[in-house]
Amino acid sequence: MIIAVVSQKGGVGKSALSRFLAVEFAKSGWSVKIADLDTGQGSSTNWKARRDQNAIKPEVPVEKYATVSRAVQDAERYELMILDGPAFAEKRGLQMAEYADLVVIPTSYSLDDLQPQVETAQHLEVAGIDPEKIKFIFCKADGSDTEEASARSYLKRAGMNVLKNLMPERASIRHASNNGQSASEVPHRTVRERIIPLAVEIANIIIPKIPDIEEPQVHTTIEPTRETACATH
Ligand SMILES: Nc1ncnc2c1ncn2[C@@H]1O[C@H](COP(=O)(O)OP(=O)(O)OP(=O)(O)O)[C@@H](O)[C@H]1O
């Protein structure tokens, strides 16, 4: 399975989302790797170094790849490869999306993010990417319920799918990242409880895409939610 985290916009939370998903799936027994395609910045690679320095488990392999095709070749060795993409890379984003089973596009509630991110999705769709494969995720989400509702309605009007669960913006998530931890490894239970359902929702999207899954070949303790359980059984 390949999840591509794609965005034209910088700083929207691609790397934080990639690490969170990698940690949660790894905790559930999947073999996971993050392909750090932002070779200039290498922020996930640096995060991995901090994680190793602090001996945080589970171990999550992260490697820089100069090309998408190299990362995709390596993906065969893992149950899940997460492509953590660079910003401002239209061509590379399309390549990532072509290979991916699921394309996720992070956005905040701000029109400054929503507009370019919708353009990213439209560009992918025009280039032939199945719109069903593209899901928006609210990341660094900070605002009232009204703001969330208005952002959801904006995406709906643009014909985009957005996940029910989100990653809130929290200082504790930044601090966790500084220590080589993911958003789900913060000390605050309320933050963890808010964010872990996002991994469950994504598991419920990708598990049915695993070929020949009559008898699940991948063990996961990411429990389906009651609402989405029917999608996997
Ligand atoms: N949920 C969050 N709460 C608080 N801070 C966050 C959250 N997610 C990300 N950040 C912080 O926001 C900044 C940008 O996040 P991140 O590096 O994940 O974005 P990105 O889209 O990968 O950026 P780039 O385009 O530079 O690769 C970082 O400083 C990160 O620590």
Ligand SMILES: [Mg+2]
């Ligand atoms: Mg990044």
